[in-house]
Structure formats: structure tokens, C-alpha cells
Amino acid sequence: MIVAERKPMDEILEMLAPYKKVLVLACGSCVTVCLTGGEKQAEELASMLNLAARAKGLDLHADFDCITRQCDREFIENLTKQPADYDAVLSIACGVGVGFMSELFPDTPFLPGLNTTFYGANVADGVWAEYCHGCGDCVLAWTGGICPIARCSKSLLNGSCGGTNQGKCEVDPDMDCAWLKIYQRLESLGQLDNLRKLRPPKDWSKDRGKGVRRLTHKELSELES
């Protein structure tokens, strides 16, 4: 799932400075689940904007709305408020939603209310952690299910660096060294042999190297074209 965090209010207020009437638009999927971009957060954010506007004497008014996903065009039918009626939309979807909605509503500025941070899982009540980087060439089969791209600060492929220290990463002493975890996991699986194999340099063109990535399911896309 995509995880995102709300941008600092100062930044949001600065972004919105040119606009008077703003719609805060929530997304009912990933960002609802990680409690940052759901309808309730949109409601709170709209309130905060209205309170800030009053306190700072700004000519700004915010409403809120929510659709199931901002990354599918059909759901815009469920909007109860129309972007065209606003000077700008502050989308609290992930970057995908902001970008996609911008395409669908070319006449209305869509601004990001969140910073899209990672693909993560819910590790404890109210806590999410990164698990995947979306590199386009998955290695989890031989790393015991632990992603060295996402969870090693340096995305190393052939074991830990020299900065590993008592199981922690030199980049952040609070962070586990992914390679120690991989080692321990493989050991318990009896698959330490996986590490004897030298891994060639990764094909990063499958990551972002060749520009915008795309998925096409021929069987459906042909029907539609």
C-alpha cells in the first residue's frame, strides 16, 4: 500500500496563497488506510485552513469531499462538489491521485496536500514501515523476503557494507541493518547458500531509468481501443 504524510501546514498555506476557494479532496483508498488522506483528514484539514484563514486574515475558504480512488476516472462521478467551482483543489491522495486528477481537470490546479513517502505495511497500530521500493525487478526470492533495495539505506545487492554496526545501520542507528536481517532469515530457512552466489549489477532501467513505466493488459486494452 502507498503511504503518505501530510505536508507541513506552512507549506500548504504557502501553496494555497494565490487561491480563495479551495476544495480539500480525500481519497478513499491507501491514504485512508494509513490515516492521512481519508475523508476525516480532509474534514480536519478544511477546518484548519478555515481557522488559519480567520486567524491570519486571509481570504480563503475550504470545503472537503472524498472519492473512492483518485487514480481511476470513473470515480469522479461520485464527487459531490465540482473542482470547477473552486480556485484550486488540495488533493490529499498520493502523488498518483494528484497527477491523474490534474489530467482529468485541466482547468483547475490540483495541489498536493501530502508527501507520498513509500510502499509500506502496517507494522503496529498506527505505524507503517517501508517494505518495497518498486524497483521493477524483484529480488525477494533469494533475500528471504526482505527487500535490500527498500530496506538497506544503500540498496546494496551483495551483503552488508562496512557500516553495519551491532545489527544497526550506520545511516541511522535506530534502523535495522537489512543485510543482517536477510542473513538471519536465510539462516533460519537453511538458505544461506543464496548468499554464495554473486549477484550481477541490477538492471536499473526497470526502475526509473527508461522514463515513465506503464502496464498494459492487452486483453483489456484492445477491447477498449
Add this chain to the structure above:
Amino acid sequence: MIDGDLTTRDLARLKSTAELMAREWAPCRNGCPVHADVRAYLQCIAEGDWRAAIDVIREQLPFAAVCGRVCHHPCEDNCRRQDVDERVAIRELKRFVAETQGATGCTVNKPKKQDKARVAVIGAGPAGLSAALELAKLGYRPTVFEKASVAGGIPATTIPRYRLPLEVVRIDVDWICAHGVEIVTGVEIGKGKTIARLRGDGFEAVVIATGLASSRSLPIPNADHKDVHLVLDFLQAVSAGEAPNVGQNVLVIGGGNVAMDAARSAVRLGAKTVRAMCLENEEEMPAWSWEQEEARDEGVEFIHRRGPVEIIVKDGKIVGMKARRVTRVFNEQKKFDPQYDDSDVIDVACDTVIFAIGQMADLGFIEGGELAAERGRLTYTAATHETSVAGVFACGEIVTPPGSVVEACASGRRCAKAVDQFLSGKSIQIDDSTPPVIDTIPEATAEKVLKVDRVTVPTDAAEKRKTNFEQFEHTLDEAAVLREARRCMGCGGGAEVIVDKCAACLTCLRVCPFDIPVVTDVARIESDKCQACGICIAECPANAIVPRSRAVDELVRRTAAALAKTPKGKKIIAYIGGFRCTADEWMGRSEPIPGVAELYHASTSRLGVPELLHALEAGADGVVVVSCPDGTDRYPTTATRTKKRVEQARELLGEIGLSPEKVQLAETADKGRDAVREAIREAVVKITEE
């Protein structure tokens, strides 16, 4: 009503989520013959709003004050709270509000125009008056003819005053009359004025609601002796203050509630020995267990499984009753079919006999008319209330099996619908369907509900009460009333998931202190488990959960209204968890704190971060949240949740450069008015200092 899953589109069709209450009923409501909205009125009482409560009751139950005293309370028997600790004392709560408000303290919904047909109602008992009231509300002009000198039927003339003072009956009768119901007392239909004549006098329909006006007797030797009383005549004479002679040694024949009334009245009239003899054994006796117990406490003795054979008279005086042994009362099909052993006959000494073996219809009103009757009962169609004559209807005990006041009211109300359809030229079709009833509370949930003892009704000791006809059970005091009403779990008023909004995020499952939600495809909250604390509603990131028992924006609207009323200057909103607060506090009658609008609700568990921000948005300069500490609130984890939400709201304010001090928390809602006042005052100082 919406069936199955609730969607955004369904919600858009509703005026308020409160309409969702019609999806399922609590068993208390279902069990009540008139289907009074028990949960709703108990909530009003819990909030100290007696007026709103009695209005909700009277919506369905015209004999609210009478039932507050004498109802056999099937609502209570069905109350789900019995699986937690004990049933809610619903009847006592009804008694309190009905008598506190009297006839004038409840709303009268008399239509502006009452120009529809005139309808004659015969009999001013619960059934007749209920029918007349409904007809008046529909714009008809009902006139009720009553043979007795007072209106109210059996409750006014016969039920002993120690259980039901006449003033209490008058409350209901006066309120009913205020709707344009005309009552003519002292007129017996059949004698002089016949039904045929009534119709000639311009009454377009007639409702017969004459009840069971005669007592049954037994064709045994000496049954006509002057010291043999028939129960209705006896009780009516007692109620009229005539103190009939009961001698020293009374034998009441019968084991029902009416027999108990006769026996206990005989005790109060000064009889030395009072015995009740019945065919049934203790378990089979139809009298309510509490009636038997109270009678026993007052010295009434019971002779079970004996049937009367002959009243023994010597020198013109009754000296005893010959009674044979009963071998069985009911046959295999559980039908009443007593069998006797004539070889086992005893003499029971007595000087007075009261027959309390049942009542029957007095069909005197049929005289001179065309109404048909069979085996002593008026011919009638239960589905439509029609008799054999078009335009003549019947309701109440004249046609139904003997029952209770509330059942007679239900019958009367239903009959009014039939009369209305008839007079509107429609075919008579009455929809008796009711919503499904919510199930019993599962043990795992019941365990987590805060236990609170059921109130005990202040009652005079038997020695004191048996010497007079004064009421011996007393009305609860206000504190007891609030505490008891707050025991109601508000069944069926809990959370509903809007399935198309739910993101299956699992938050509700994680925060619910009762472990109710499960997330399958989306979150599922079972109504028989949900305790309506509202914690999940306040936390759901998708705003995908709504309460059934209140409008989603209820608090926001109340806040706006309160702010509008607060005088100019600094305006502070105080949200107070009212589980331990007084009626004066809830109702805004306690001494106000200048500049502060106090808003009470069942628990701060329902107060979300958006609401705190909305209050400021609506113009409040600050918000004070006063919660009950954990363990004293009605819901677990409330204090902890409330604290976290206040902290979050304060952080958000800090982020936009407003002072976090605008939102304050005090955990003193359980400590009484002075502590609450003091806490709010301190919080106001912090808010205004910033």
C-alpha cells in the same frame, strides 16, 4: 426502509441517520403492545428531559400515567439488560415522568381542523379512550359514552387505589380530553339510548369498547347469599369508598391478579383472616409472582388445588366452604380442563366469600339492535375490528382475551385506524408488521458492559401498608431516575457502516472497546453487539460509520445553536460527558458560567477531533472537554480516547499558529457540579490568557 447493506446513496435519501432506528427494534419496544419507543424515551430521561420523554411515550401510549403504575411491563421482561445484570426498571421511569409532567406538562397535538365525521365510542376505558384519541388526532369528532360516573374504565373504577390512585388516572383522561375528545359520563348505552339511536343522532361510526363489565359466579348452593361478593362489584364499592362489609374471615375464590386485588383489599378493610383458594398450585397460579408475594407479606394465605362445592350457611350466616381436591387443572394440550377428586372434600371456615374467578362481557348494549353475538361474546372480525353491523366496530376486552391496560390501548388505537379507513371509503387493511428485533446480547459483549445495580423502589412495609388504601410503592427520586435510565444500553442505536465508503482500514476494529467490528470485505458491525459508544465513528478515517440513534451532525448543530445564544464577548463551548450529571445540568438549569455554553452528551467517547475544530470554526474562542475518568464513564477507554483526541486537536492548532490552549481537557465529569464548574473556570482562564 433500507434492507441489508447501507450505502451513501441510501443515506442521501434519509432526512437524518436517526431514521435508521427503524431498521431494527430493541426487544423492549417490540414487546410493548403499543410499541412505545422505549429506548428513545429512556434516553430523554437519561438526559433529564422529562417533557421530551413523556411526549415520546404518549406518542403511542395514551394511558402513560396509569401504565406507569400498573403495567405488567412486557418491555421490561424483554429488556436485553437482563443478560448483563438486571432489567431496566422501565415502568418506574415512566411513572416518574408521567406524574412529574401531569396532564399539562405534555404536548397536545390537536389538529387545527376537527371537522371529519362524528364517531360514538361506548365505554371510556383504555380501549375506548385510545380509539377516541386517535380519531380526534385524525380530525374526527369522537364522543365517548360512559356508564360510570368517572372516565377511565377499570383503572378508574376498579383497580384498588393502593395500586392506582384516581388522580393518576385523571392525568391520562385530562390529556386525552385536551385533544377534543368529548366524554359523557353516567350514560349507559342499551338502557334508553341504543346503538341504533346513536347512529340516527348523526354518528357515522360506532366503536364498542365496553370491556368485561360483569363478574363470573358459580352455580353452587348459597352462591346468592348476601355475604357473597362478586369481585367487580366488590372492588368498585371499595374504590368508591363504600367499605363493604367483609366480616372477619374472608375466602377469596380465584388465583389471578384480580383475586389478589380482592384479597389485599379485604385485608385493608380489616378482615382478620384472608385466604385465597384456587384450583392451581403455586406455579400454575396466573397471578403475577410479585402480586402473590406482596399479598403473602400482607398476611394473605393460599389454599391451592381446591375447587368450591358448596357455601355452608348456618343460621343465615356463612360458616364455611366445602371444597374438593383438584387432581389437575390443564389437560395434555395445556387447555383449562380441571378434574376433581370428589372423595376428598374439606370444609374451609369463612364468613365472607368473594368470587374472583373471571369477568365476562355484559352485552346489554345489544338490546334492541341487530348486533350478533355468539356464546356470550360479540361477533367480530379481529383483522378489521368490524362487528356484524357495518359501521359498528369493537375493541378492547369486550372482544379480545382478558389482558392488560396497555393491550386494550393497542386494540383501541388499531380500531381507530379501521374506523378511519372505513369512513374514508377505503377497504380496511391494517399493516401490523414490525421491523426485525435485535438479538440477545452475546456473553462476551455483556461482560464488558459497565455493571450498575437496578434501582430498588421505596416500598412501605406490609405492616404499615395493610391498614390503609394509600399507595405503598413510592415514586423514585430524581437521582435514582437518572441513574436507572442511564442503565439502558440504547439497544439498536449503534454504529452502521456505509459499505461503499469503508476502506477496510481496520481502525474501528482496533479502537472498539467492546471488540465488535470485524473486517471481512468491509467492516461489519453487528447491531446485537454494538454498544453505541461512538468511538469508532469518531476515529474512522473514511467517515464511513454513522450512528443510528442520532443525526451525524447533531453535535455540530447543537454547538452552532448554543453559540448563537451566548452573549457577545468571549464564547467558550464546554463538551461534558453527562453520565454522572444532574438533570439541571443537562437541561441548562444550573447556574451558568459566564461566557460558557455547556453541552452535555452521553459520553465524550463520541467527540471526535473534527468536532473540536468545528466548534472553533463556528465561532467559539475555546473548547473545554470535560470527561469522566476511565471506569466512571459508561464506556471503557473513553477517558484515554478523549485525552488523545484533545492532544491531537491541540497539535493541529499549533501547526496553524493558533494557541493549543484553545482546547482544554478536564477529567472531572464524575465529581459533581462544583468540580465541573471549577474545572471549566480554570480552563477558561487558560483559554483567555493566551
